[in-house]
Amino acid sequence: MSSTPPSASPPAHGLNLAQQEAVNYMHGPCLVLAGAGSGKTRVITHKIGRLIQAGLPPQEIAAITFTNKAAAEMRERAKKLIGQPARGVLICTFHALGVRMLRQDGEVLGLKKQFSILDSDDVTSILKDAGGSTDAATARQWQWTISAWKNSGLNAAQAEAQAATDEDRLVARVMARYEERLTAYQSVDFDDLIGLPLKLLREHDAVRDKWQASMGHVLVDEYQDTNATQYEVLKLLVGARGRFTAVGDDDQSIYGWRGATLDNLKKLPLDYPQLKVVKLEQNYRSTSAILRAAN
Structure with a gap:
């Protein structure tokens, strides 16, 4: 330089x-x-x-x-x-x-134009429900793992297929239930925007x-x-x-x-x-x- x-x-x-x-x-x-x-x-x-x-x-x-x-x-x-x-x-x-x-084309994925975007606290709350946990710290740990998988282009099924530990398999199953809830709520999280x-x-x-x-x-x-x-x-x-x-x-x-x-x-x-x-x-x-x- x-x-x-x-x-x-x-x-x-x-x-x-x-x-x-x-x-x-x-x-x-x-x-x-x-x-x-x-x-x-x-x-x-x-x-x-x-x-x-x-x-x-x-x-x-x-x-x-x-x-x-x-x-x-x-x-x-x-x-x-x-x-x-x-x-x-x-x-x-x-x-x-x-x-x-x-907003323009999400309907082909089943998203309505008025879908909502979840903030971090919303995600933590839904993950606690999806994982049957009352511990926010555990839910946040799941959130970070799921976010890393999403940023690598993995969905729940792919994450479970390549899981190397029992903990990863557990988180992948939580992710699957989390994905189901997002679809039902017509919501997306920050990682979904990519x-x-x-x-x-x-x-x-x-x-x-x-x-x-x-x-x-x-x-x-x-x-x-x-x-x-x-x-x-x-x-x-x-x-x-x-x-x-x-x-x-x-x-x-x-x-x-x-x-x-x-x-x-x-x-x-x-x-x-x-x-x-x-x-x-x-x-x-x-x-x-x-x-x-x-x-």
Whole structure:
């Protein structure tokens, strides 16, 4: 990483050469490897503007990130850079995208449009009932295990089939009863907002074709924080054309506790041999002393 002092700023036109390369590559899959302070959000917002300039309708562009705060910041920056057309771009979290997909097409999975989204306390309460327990700590332990299975793409039957211990088999059976209750209550939990959209895209061709047609280009921020299920959703959204830009830092993943895996960075060039890789190595935030120590 370059040791440019924090007072330095990008060139007058707003982008350095590597950033320009990432922004101007629009016709296939692109991975932008970028450390903190190297202008990741700048690349995403400028690329949104470049796609619109090239004729892609704003409503066919999606920018996905991990927190509501990050999505709000990106929306604001896109609005300042692009103006009115930015309003048409879908800028949201993975989970907000999942809600949108399920509200539109969840009926093919038996979900009514007015399904409810459970918070953590609701989940704990239902798990206590499903497992015949009055102990909240036990129910929370089940909740973490079930969440990990869901983020790995497993349902209750699959979890039980691969269970290595009696405890895991017990939790898998609790998970099966929990799934039955969610269906009866017309409810989903936080993990379902990724898992059920994946089921939609995998098992329903018409739904998958519709969403792929609506996604002219997908941009994913903090790509290193995706888990296995989110990566599968991304692949099915972009289809064989692979029109996406993934921006991530291969040295930094903060969501390992919920299944985030750097394996997704390694899978990209295997799944997309035509992948364009751009490295942002200019740092605009840290002093040269900090960078020398970090390197």
